[in-house]
Amino acid sequence: MLMVDELRRALGRMILASAIALVTVLPPMALGGDVLVLDTVIRGGTVFDGSGASGTRQDVGIVGDRIVAIGDLSSRHAGRVIDATGLAVVPGFVDIHSHAVRSSAADSGLFRFPDAESYIRQGVTTAIGGPDGGSWLPVSGLIERLEVTPVAINFGTFVGHNTVRAEVMGRVDRAPSGTELAAMRGLVAAAMEDGAFGLSSGLQYIPGAYSDTDEVIALAAVAARYGGIYITHMRHEGRQLLDSVNETIRIGREAGLPAQVTHHKAMGVSMWGKSVDSLALVDAALAEGLDIGSDVYPYTASSTGIRVMFPSWALEGDRATREARFRDPDTRQAVLDGLVDNLANDRAGDDLGRVVIANCSWAPENNGKSLGELLDERDIPRSLEAAAELVLELELGGTCSAIYHTMDEADVIRFMQHPTTMIASDGGVVMPGPDVPHPRNYGAFARVLARYVRDLDALSLSDAIHKMSALPADRLGLLDRGRIAPGAFADIAVLDPETVTDRATFDEPHQFAVGVRHVLVNGEPAMLDGELTGNRPGRPLRHGQTTLAAASEPENGPVATRPLRVLFAGNSFSFYNNGIHTHFRNLLRSADETWVASSSVKMSTISGGTLAQQGPALDLLLEQYDWDVVVLQGHSREPVDPERSAVFSSAAVELSARVRAAGARPVLFMTWGYRDQPDMIEPLSRAYLAAAESAGADVAPVGWALDAARKALPGTDFFAADGRHPSLAATYLAANVFYARLVGSSPEPLGYDAGLDPETARALRQLAWQAASANHEPFGEH
Secondary structure, eight states: OOOOOHHHHHHHHHHHHHHHHHHHHHHHHHHHSSBEEEEEEEEEEOOOOOSSSOOOEEEEEEEETTTEEEEOTTOEEEEEEOOOOOEEHHHHHHSBBBSSSOSSSGGGGGHSTOHHHHHHHHEEEEEEEEOTTTOOOSSHHHHHHHSSOOOEEEEEEEHHHHHHHHHHHHHHHSOOOHHHHHHHHHHHHHHHHHHEEEEEEETTTTTTGGGOOOHHHHHHHEEEEEEEEEHHHSSSTTTTTTHHHHHHHHHHHTTTTTTTTTTTOSSSGTTTHHHHHHHHHHHHHHHHTOOOOEEEOOOSSSEGGGGGOOGGGGOOOOOHHHHHHHHHHHHHHHHHHHHHHHIIIIIOOOOOOGGEEOOTTTOOTTTBBBBOOOOOOOOOOOOOOHHHHHHHHHHHTTOEEEEEEOOOHHHHHHHHHTTTTEESBBBBOOOOSSSSOOTTHHHHHHHIIIIIIIIIIIHHHHHHHHTTTTHHHHHOOTTTTSOOTTTOOOEEEEOOOTOEEEEEEEESOOOOOEEEEEEEEETTEEEEETTEEOOOOOOBBOTOOOOOOOOOOTTOOOOOOOOEEEEEEEEEEHTTTTOOOHHHHHHHHOOOOGGGGGEEEEEEETTTOOOOGHHHHHHHHHHHSSSSEEHHHHHHHHOTTTHHHHHHHHHHHHHHHHHHHTTOEEEOOOOOOTTOGGGGHHHHHHHHHHHHHTTOOEEEHHHHHHHHHHOOOOTTTOOOTTSSSBBBHHHHHHHHHHHHHHHSOOOOOOOOOSSSHHHHHHHHHHHHHHHSSSOOOOOOOO
């Protein structure tokens, strides 16, 4: 029988073979000693780690895609040395609200200009798309595109409520039926399983404006199950600002997830100063124990399509329907009345110069001109009524986007200074062209450092860096980005805090920022000495994919071993709580960081999938990667379902054979009895043990461990609300069972607790070891 000692010996053989292979695979390892030769060292700079702490004079050492050492590295050899004397070394900035990718590749700046120069020259290394309710669908399509189309920055996405609603219902102004709501919830769940970071909404846009709060709560609750966040372009940012903030707080409260007001603003002259009241609502929610935050861009003007000025009812339906509505005399007048109201109170006030056309693709001669200037060209007296007629004409001609100078800088600063507020651009990847876009596309992050740190002293340098790096990274669960720390990905910008400046203006927006000297993305230089390298080292990001390595470089250099390569193939029982692979990887790192690399532990899941359904994806992953262990997990009921058990057993034999043929060891993931069916574990365990014996596979007895934990810790809830899926405690327990079973040693001494109560976590590690090391018979000889 393959028991714990044999597992330990097998792992030792793997490590020995890996150490021999390492001479050729990892040439940076010094052969004559135990000190790692660095790929890159950044010397002599003032390092700001992203936490908000003041900068300190240190060196930063990088191997591969990770930071491995910080301190005095003057005696260390490196393949590349970057002199940062007199400069700030900061985490690569994280843009949580990016339009770099739009609904198609042809319209997406990141795919048109994959060097992402407008971002790189600001020090931005990571961006998250899918804001304002609009995203790619399915999300897997975007991830696959990013995997085959190298770009310079890391990119992830939210799933957009408007996109989901339009997919199911179109542009109709009504509530969804029960069937339609279920379909929308299914699309959100699929997007979250594909790696979306949460749900975004654009409740001021169509068709999101047609939804009520309960609909949004129902969809946000799906994102909550996967640990996602809710980020919203609120229903109103002008006169009904406070009602909209309250709606956002309610959605966060009732859906049970962090909620974020994106581009928090007080729009319209009559609302200037209302940042005080809006932030008071945020503070009250925080005091209640809710997780409510904001982001802001550092400008007093916004930018979006001119349709935002129309009454939402006027935009229902397709283009032909809308145009017929606009040409009907009675309806047309109602539309014009709505436009006058919006211009007067939100977008222009008493100055038609506040609304400036950014891009009219069908009439580019309008670009850069205000509504007032366009009326002047036509010898039409300036009035709100005339401006409304002009806006309707522009919409009928093919629509346009515009810039709206409607905010007060005192409000911008007040929002920016709030401790929960991070910086975001609401821009994208752009290059010079005939349009006159918002300068935030070129300068948002640089402008914070130039105007609000250096010129106005509204933020300290360390606070500004925190708001552009670790704060948004933590919001997204990207614990290994947005910071300079051992184990973090080497996303780093080196800049001159005295000269970094945004050059883009509203009159001349197509100007790159200056003052950033070097940018590294995943350890590779995207810019050196102010020149783009042409490297495109960015990666697609999936929610729950990444974790911060727990240990720094060992005192005498890292151990000369390669990582343990493990694939988890399962369904939502594996995916819940950011994925069992995340927690297993953290446990490995807590023991020895050399056992883990950025892609050495992966997960492939099919929502509701059976074991047999894992076959196609498994074949692809076996072909693309070399694995040491492949974990196979079927549907929670199929091993004990009389109609499916034979198919389960057959699939276990077939898939295990494929795994062994690829040079890996198959391990079956024994699941558990449901909350209301604890006795289910007995037939379930018999089925898994029998399948393992037939398949020549090992078994990780998670079900046994959970059964023991339910008895030993009756006060701990091991189930999600449905009574079947795992709570965080159950996923953590399962990860520890796999650690014990695969590594062959007890996880009890490890320091990783997944944020659980330390005593509970310690007890779960003990129970995992007991279950994994017990001599359960039969355990499958092979």
